[in-house]
Amino acid sequence: MVDAHRTFVIVGGGLAAAKAAETLRAEGFTGRVILIGDERDHPYERPPLSKGYLAGNEERASVFVQDAAWYAKHEIELHLGQSVTALDRAGHCVHLGDGSSVRYDKLLLATGAEPRRLDIPGTDLAGVHHLRRLAHADRLRQVLTSLGRDNGHIVIAGAGWIGLEVAAAARTYGAEVTVVEAESTPLHRVIGPELGQLFTDLHSEHGVRFHFGARLTEIVGQDGVVLAARTDDGEEHPAHDVLAAIGAAPRVSLAESAGLAVAGAAEGGGIVVDVGLRTSDPDVFAAGDVVSAPSPWGAAAGGRIRVEHWENALEGGPAAARAMLGKEVAYDRVPYFFSDQYDLGLEYSGWAPPGSYDEVVVRGDAGKREFIAFWLGEGRVLAGMNVNVWDVTDDIQRLIRSGAVVDKDALADPGTPLGSIGG
Template sequence: MHYLRSLDDSDALAERLRGGGRRLVLIGSGWIGMEVAATAKTLGNEVTILERDPVPLAPAVGARMGEVFRRLHEDHGVDLRTSVHVERIIGDDRAEGVTVEGETVPADLVLIGIGAVPDVALATAAGIAVDNGILTDASLRTSAPDVYAAGDVANAYHPVIQRHLRSEHWANALNAGPVAARAMMGGQAVHDGIPYFYTDQFDLGMELSGYPPLMADAELVVRGDLTTREFIAFWVDDGRVVGGMNVNVWDVQDDIQALIRSGDRVSVPSLTDTGTPLARLLG
């Protein structure tokens, strides 16, 4: 039974899967579950994903985009089961199967990818304010003098969307540390970047930039073809682009981020028109 939290976890999982011929059962269809599933299947293993929600990745990209990833995995032979409830993992010293709604799915190894919660025990013990992570201002200062927080654990105030935002992706870890360091040294640094994420699964490559709290209730607009998996998806709130995801379409992320950053109102027909360069939409 495996988790994927560290480099050692990754190495151990790779050693078991690299030769192919294994039966892997993944519990959870978030980014970890879907990425490992694609890698394991490509290496010649049998893969089953068990997910309690109706659509994979829906919390991250919504149901319509989640269906794109469902079809991708099913087209490559992954057994993806949604709206199911895992009862238990079978085995003594090693996993032998997973019981789901009365059926036991055979397994040589099981990966649990059901998400994580921020470890705020140290902050709580120190009396630092916490709420879905360690609360900070835009410069990553906590409620305690001279104490800063960065990375996955920080629920930082984002000055653009004017609310707190906790991001668990590598771009946040990469960019937040320097902001905290400059602020510690007395600089006027703020953590105001657009959250960014990418994934590669089978023959699908994707980049995503946007503000998840704003994307949740935004209109989804698609430029391109979902069936061929070559498109750009935009999340539009009151005429403004608040998120953008390019799938197998390249060299457009800078323009997508510029659209989001501008806050300009853009017409839906211009967003969906593949003949209109994105750069032309910028005021």
């Protein structure tokens, strides 16, 4: 039975929020746990939205962290489809969109991020999409099915992870795909130009068309329906649908209006937290995509980083929950994410955007798309990406954590065990 002497409130309906609630109960917290989410669906995981569920390989029910009965069994109070409009730190309460208020002893902000919008004419047309929420994926899955059946065409603005994963799903359905990207290669801001061509080749082999060095300037329509997408170099691409996949912005307005510290744009934005995921208010914590956390690893060593990936929510939610319970927490995970595109699977650990590294060392056969790439700075491994090579993440992350200068010849040699490198 719940003891109402303490109330912990979680704002957010994603993986970080659900894992935090799960951890509070697992750690023996007997007070009230209230989870407030602005979507009507129960908390779910986001990777399937651009991968298995979108591609038609997974059922809708598979995306949920827990089923509805689990929350009732563990006496976690759900306020779904409900927005939080204000945070009153002095009064220790949050105000909801329906005019009610909920008091808290400890508060966790897991508000996530929102897709960036195209600021161009035509975005109000039917057939312009974003992909962040389950409802978006539901709609886009129907769209891709229809496009594949009718030989329809989708234009994707952005060749980041979401853009490429949706391109792969669209081609699986048989839709025609054009990707418009401002940089010269896909994934430029994550992996740099050295390996971007690999993804250009992969998608081109599957029939995706790329238009690099350009941005969308207008979506053209008739009778409210998309007909084409125009770019700043004068090109026009036929389209029945357009997807904006140009990144996401942390949802910090609630924290900002309450006077909590928020990181600047140079650090990726986000709510500023310490290593224990505490905000500038000792009774307010944050986790997941919205967090700007200290980073001791890779190119962000000594600075801050905001990570928008599944593993950060999976591990950050429980860490924040333990910190809310007064336990010592040092959240220092090496950033990690994964992607699946056609028959290519990869895992990436660390953080090494262009300009932060000196060179890229490849171990294996990049031509066959079976290799590990390492981004080095001053001889130290800042990040590593294994492509169709498995069970090496622990070794890659060990090299990143060690900060040791490595033997580059050994690093590139598949015959030298990774575990023996770096001391």
